[in-house]
Amino acid sequence: xxxxxxxxxxxxxxxxxxxxxxxxxxxxxxxxxxxxxxxxxxxxxxxxxxxxxxxxxxxxxxxxxxxxxxxxxxxxxxxxxxxxxxxxxxxxxxxxxxxxxxxxxxxxxxxxxxxxxxxxxxxxxxxxxxxxxxxxxxxxxxxxxxxxxxxxxxxxxxxxxxxxxxxxxxxxxxxxxxxxxxxxxxxxxxxxxxxxxxxxxxxxxxxxxxxxxxxxxxxxxxxxxxxxxxxxxxxxxxxxxxxxxxxxxxxxxxxxxxxxxxxxxxxxxxxxxxxxxxxxxxxxxxxxxxxxxxxxxxxxxxxxxxxxxxxxxxxxxxxxxxxxxxxxxxxxxxxxxxxxxxxxxxxxxxxxxxxxxxxxxxxxxxxxxxxxxxxxxxxxxxxxxxxxxxxxxxxxxxxxxxxxxxxxxxxxxxxxxxxxxxxxxxxxxxxxxxxxxxxxxxxxxxxxxxxxxxxxxxxxxxxxxxxxxxxxxxxxxxxxxx
Numbered sequence: 001x002x003x004x005x006x007x008x009x010x011x012x013x014x015x016x017x018x019x020x021x022x023x024x025x026x027x028x029x030x031x032x033x034x035x036x037x038x039x040x041x042x043x044x045x046x047x048x049x050x051x052x053x054x055x056x057x058x059x060x061x062x063x064x065x066x067x068x069x070x071x072x073x074x075x076x077x078x079x080x081x082x083x084x085x086x087x088x089x090x091x092x093x094x095x096x097x098x099x100x101x102x103x104x105x106x107x108x109x110x111x112x113x114x115x116x117x118x119x120x121x122x123x124x125x126x127x128x129x130x131x132x133x134x135x136x137x138x139x140x141x142x143x144x145x146x147x148x149x150x151x152x153x154x155x156x157x158x159x160x161x162x163x164x165x166x167x168x169x170x171x172x173x174x175x176x177x178x179x180x181x182x183x184x185x186x187x188x189x190x191x192x193x194x195x196x197x198x199x200x201x202x203x204x205x206x207x208x209x210x211x212x213x214x215x216x217x218x219x220x221x222x223x224x225x226x227x228x229x230x231x232x233x234x235x236x237x238x239x240x241x242x243x244x245x246x247x248x249x250x251x252x253x254x255x256x257x258x259x260x261x262x263x264x265x266x267x268x269x270x271x272x273x274x275x276x277x278x279x280x281x282x283x284x285x286x287x288x289x290x291x292x293x294x295x296x297x298x299x300x301x302x303x304x305x306x307x308x309x310x311x312x313x314x315x316x317x318x319x320x321x322x323x324x325x326x327x328x329x330x331x332x333x334x335x336x337x338x339x340x341x342x343x344x345x346x347x348x349x350x351x352x353x354x355x356x357x358x359x360x361x362x363x364x365x366x367x368x369x370x371x372x373x374x375x376x377x378x379x380x381x382x383x384x385x386x387x388x389x390x391x392x393x394x395x396x397x398x399x400x401x402x403x404x405x406x407x408x409x410x411x412x413x414x415x416x417x418x419x420x421x422x423x424x425x426x427x428x429x430x431x432x433x434x435x436x437x438x439x440x441x442x443x444x445x446x447x448x449x450x451x452x453x454x455x456x457x458x459x460x461x462x463x464x465x466x467x468x469x470x471x472x473x474x475x476x477x478x479x480x481x482x
Contacts, residue, residue: 001093003063006038007077009096010088012065018075021062026089026155035060039074040086041067049082065089083184087154091188097161098189101131104173104303105186107220108197108230110349111296112150112175113454114288115195117324118300119173122314126304131164133157133174136325136454140167151180154188171307178216187223193306194224195299199235200348218242228302230295231257248306250298252291259302261294266360268338268446269330275301275315282315288328289340290356292349297321326453328353331470335477336443337363341470343453345372345399347382350450354390363444364392366437369451370430371413373404373459380409384416391448393440394424397433399451400459430458430467435476449473 004019024036030052033039039056041049041064053070063075065085070076079085091098106115113135120139123130132139135150138160145160151174152160164172176194180186199214214235221227221239226246230236232253240249251257252264255276264273272285273294284301286293300321304314323329332339340357344350350369357365367387371380387394396413398406406428417424427433437447449469452458458467 003038003075006089006092009092010085012077012079012085012088014077015075018063018077021075023062026086026093027056027061028086028153028155030056030059030061033059033061035062037061038063038065038089040065040089041070041082042086043067043082081184084187087158087184087186087188090154090158093155094158094162095165097158097165100165101161101169102171102307103189103191104171104193104195104307105176105189105191105220105224106173106195106197106299106303107176107178107181107217108195109200109346110344110352111197111292111299112177113343114293114296114324114327115197115299115303116173116175118286118297118321119303121321122300122304122319123171123173126309126313128171129167129169131160131167131169131172133160133172135175140164140169143167149180150175150177151185154185157185173303176220178213181219182216186220189223191220191224193226193228193303194220195228195303196221196233196236196239197230197295197299198233198348200346214238226306228299228306230299232295246306248302250295250302252294252298259298259305261298264291264294266290266356268357268360273297275311275319277301277305277311279305279311280315282311282319283317284315284319284321286321287323287330289330289360290328290353292352292356293328326455326470328356329453329470331474332447332477335482337441337445337447339438339441339447339449339473339477341453341473342448342450343455344369344450345452347379347386350383351386351390353448353450354387357446357448358390361444361446363442363446365390366393366395366441366445366447367391368395368397368430368433368437368447368449370397370399370401370406371409371451372400373402373406373409373461375402377412380412381414381416384413385419386416388417388420388422388424391422394422395433395437396424396426397430398428398458399430400455401461402459403461405461430469431472431476434469434473435480438473438476438480438482441482447473 039061053072250259252261
């Protein structure tokens with residue numbers, strides 16, 4: 001594609017003598033440059049693309065988008081906002097697929113993955129071909145593709161959206177992380193509706209303060225035609241007051257909300273409730289437990305209604321939603337005790353899952369968890385105290401330690417555990433920790449293996465290894481015959 005053609009629908013200014021340069025692709029990593037690439041200089045936390053412009057030239061780049069001149073002699077397209085430019089040229093490269101689809105964005109600290117799955121589940125049931133972009137996987141209708149990020153970078157995102165257009169997808173439901181909002185990965189997308197789930201402490205290593213984190217989340221709603229907001233959450237209530245376009249609220253507390261969850265019934269295998277709206281009342285059941293599951297489901301119903309679908313068509317006599325992999329996923333089958341896999345890796349998420357389990361458990365709660373390395377260290381003792389306060393026995397183990405020694409992370413969690421005087425064990429090897437939990441399980445006990453959820457790997461300082469909590473637990477249960 002000629003440079004002039006690529007830039008024709010953007011506001012980027014360039015020397016017309018560059019117009020006939022042939023562009024073979026768009027990259028922001030100089031190591032991935034091939035002959036004819038357009039290299040976009042992005043500024044990150046640990047690296048600045050402008051410092052790699054010469055390297056990009058040496059690898060075959062044909063032109064550069066930058067915020068200022070670099071040491072490269074290639075043609076430069078200068079802009080004040082290279083991140084916005086990255087989205088614009090990526091969109092143009094793939095024929096502006098975002099203009100041919102309807103979008104539902106879901107943001108918040110917890111609940112994004114389950115909510116997007118439930119929205120897709122409902123839209124599928126209504127006969128609408130739907131794409132999904134999220135943490136666990138990307139989906140085009142029934143086809144599943146691997147996911148490398150909650151919200152992909154613009155070039156990968158526009159490539160995926162282009163595939164969806166080709167496959168005649170009508171709706172795209174996507175998780176939108178705070179990082180992606182700040183980094184303008186979705187800046188060119190107008191969301192038909194945006195969902196706010198909640199806001200609790202997370203990612204402060206990136207955002208630094210809760211106010212910055214909140215502002216990042218709220219920014220999504222500046223480019224949304226309508227909003228679906230959890231008003232039981234303090235930040236959600238704040239957003240509801242600020243948002244000026246068409247909005248829908250949901251709650252399990254306030255009857256004045258547009259969508260209210262009532263008559264909630266929990267058991268280890270799942271949860272049910274009545275969805276109450278101005279359009280009627282419908283029974284909803286989900287193959288997962290926990291109050292957070294109720295919130296995610298009622299948010300999904302609200303989002304689909306915000307798209308213009310009738311509540312009665314969504315719920316009919318009864319709406320049944322499938323469990324989401326790694327989200328309050330019960331894997332123990334008919335055993336006398338219960339084993340659940342959950343992605344809870346923040347203080348609030350861990351509190352939620354353990355509180356929910358406690359409400360439907362007759363025996364002990366045994367919690368296996370750790371904290372990720374190279375991430376927010378402040379939450380480690382907090383999560384330790386939450387686990388101990390809500391469990392009869394805690395096993396602190398390794399999560400994704402990354403570059404940190406696992407024992408150091410464990411030792412930062414333990415002061416919080418010790419505050420509660422709850423019996424505990426510290427077992428660095430995650431498989432051994434899961435084995436210990438299953439070995440000591442008694443009838444009616446409930447084992448929660450938290451932190452990694454759907455992930456099928458573990459990130460160590462020596463590299464990435466295969467590791468699946470669910471598969472590991474199933475193999476141990478089979479081996480032990482219990």
